[in-house]
Amino acid sequence: MRADLVIRGADIEDGDQPSRAADVAVTDGVITAVAPSLPVDACGEEIDGSGLLLCPGFIDMHAHSALRVFHDPLQHPKLAQGFTTELICPDGLGPAPLRPAGATDRRRYLTALEGPGPDNWDWESLGDFLDAVADQRPATNIVTCVPHSAVRDVVMGGGNRQADSREIAAMCAEVRTALAAGARALSFGLIYAPGLYADTAELIALAEVAAEYGAPLVPHVRNEAAAVLDSINEFIRVSELTGAPLHVSHLKLVGSPDLLEDLVGLMVDATRRIDLSFDHYPYGAGSTLLSALLPPWAADGGPAAILRRVHDQGERLRMVRDMENGLTGWENLYGACGPEGITVTDAAAPRQDTVGRTLAEIALAENLDPAVAVLDLLRDTQLAVGMIDHYASETTVRTLFAAPRGMVGSDGIFNPHPHPRLYGTAPRVLGRYVRDGVVDRREAVARLTSRAADRLGLDDRGRIAEGKRADLVLLDPATFVDSATYEDPHRTPDGVRRVIVGGGTVIRDGEHTGLRAGVVTRTARSSAIPGY
Known part of the structure; x- marks a missing residue:
């Protein structure tokens, strides 16, 4: 057989099955064979993976990179820790859809979170925005949510009032158009304007559209402190009424440690009634x-x-x-x-x-x-x-992280003095948390790869198998751990030998090669993943 790339003898872990040592062959950006001692007649590059761990490319379920790619499409802090796919426009916030008259206000509101983006925001629909992102040739793969606050602003502006029936219908049309253009989830940020002014009836109406596509609701709930149980229950009810899957953003508990047991119990109990998951970053501090x-x-x-x-x-x-x-x-x-x-x-x-x-x-x-x-x-x-x-102790963070059906979202923000999660999320999970027994390695990798791919309906990635995209992370499990701190946050982890996107090496021994091989997902999902 012929291959562009062969990785020999690595310990393969993708969260689906027990780890196994095998060779992996890649041709034209796709995994073409996985087996021990692959016979290869001609090969562009061969890598000795002995003693190393090979995983599918990690999927960041909460990424504030929507405008960052216009300033720096290389996305080094994300790729250097193994994230090859990013889900953008979480928290109901994003640059599109956009009404031109609201562009100045939207840019002003988002700058500290996403950066200013290009000088001219010459898009209106989410599809047009994704075209502009694709033109930047980002180094990571980009998948997007439909951001509820952006939709509400297009239809209603920034006012504090309930939507009438005509406005609800217009918002539903905007959500449907965005999902048809390739968005894979519907995000909410009910602490951010103007989304925070939505009532439950509005959430239900929009969730019904998401349910048509099997797209998960991805909320930053109204209150993650003393009223966290009521706030999550609001979305559990929305999911029950509409059939839309629910994926809670950055599950956390702000103060109120007495509610920890009840919060974990609520999440576990709800999985018996609805299609529920969550993402989590492994730190007791937020950034916004x-x-x-x-x-x-x-x-x-x-x-x-x-x-x-x-x-x-x-x-x-x-x-x-x-x-x-x-x-x-x-x-x-x-x-x-x-x-x-x-x-x-x-x-x-x-x-x-x-x-x-x-x-x-x-x-x-x-x-x-x-x-x-x-x-x-x-x-x-x-x-x-x-x-x-x-806002929280490490004990609280680890207890929530260990809850079932979890995934990983960095929530990384590209600030001059960023939260260390921008550089350290994946190695903190797969390094520190695995070593400390918070989760085992197979579970950690599933949260970073296959489970996240299934949640977003990305059936072309998330596993190391024939026919999947060659998005891969080759690392030394003995040294892969976070080094970024609150005092010194700009620190990439050790132990990353290769990060491969679409068959091309993007990170080699921690350094960016300059390759920009990411793709922007533009195909609509049509249904939920059966049996998720």
Whole structure:
């Protein structure tokens, strides 16, 4: 047989079956044979995999790379840890669909999370946006969600009100168009504007469209703190009523450790009634927009309205009061994490000097109340500030991670001082968590590969078998572990010998080759995976 590439004698692990030593042959970007001692007459490259672990390319189920690819299509932090496919536009947030008049506001709101993207946002539909992404020739494979907040903004703008029947119908049409254009899930971010203003009836209507395609609902639920059980139950009910699969984003518990047992029990019990899964990043801190610290009413009207409020003295006093005292039912991250537990990861001019400092440190240096410092940062940067928020113990994180039907999402954000998950998520799971017995190796690999591929209906990848895409990760299991920290986050893991995308080597011994072999999924899924 002829092959472009042969990997000899690696220990193959794809989460589906016991690991086994075998050779893998690749031709024209596809795995063509998997067997011990493959007879190969002509080969472009042969790699000795003895003593190494060979896995399918990892799938990042929560990636904030939608606009990053326009600035840096190489995606080195993701590929260097083995992620070859990224699911973009989670949390209901994304650059498309877009109404042209709302482009400035959307860019302003997303910049701290996704980056600004290209100078000109010349797309409107999600399909047009995916065409623009494909034109960048990204090094990773790109799969997208339909972002609910973007859909709501196109139809209703940024206002705090319930949708009427005509607007519900228009949103359903937008979701259906996006799913037909290749989106594989419907994401929600019910702490972000304007999605946070949706009622359950709106969620049900949109979920019915997702169910037609077997597309999972992927929510950042309304409250991941004291009201987390009610918030997840809202989506369990939506799934029960519509038949849409449910995939909870970054399952977590913000404070409230007394709810840990109940939360795990809720997830386990729900799997008996609905098609339920979740993703998780293995850290006790999150990272998002600094504006997420504001009370929900402050976002009414969209980013321009937020900016008006942070300039208005009366509104500032009201926001400070609510941040310090809380509101019924609101997940108050400022109150849960405290100023000393929140670090600025990115800030536009003229506040770049605050990057890497906590709110407590910034407030002390400026002789301000920390809540006032938040408003000043948002005012001075036109909302372009990102943060890390420490909310849970390692014990809580590991207990949730071990729950059944889990997958892995980095939730990595490309900030100047990023959360270490941008570089360390996969090696922390497959290195540290496996070694510590949180999950076994087969389960860890399944979460990173085959289970995620099945969830997104990607039947061309996620396993090492004939006919699958040659997206592969070859690593040294003895040294593959995370090294990125909160203090020093820009650290790629050791032990990555090769990362292969579409049959081509993208990472060699931790270094990027410059190859941009990723593809953008544009085919619609038509049904759920049977027996998931």
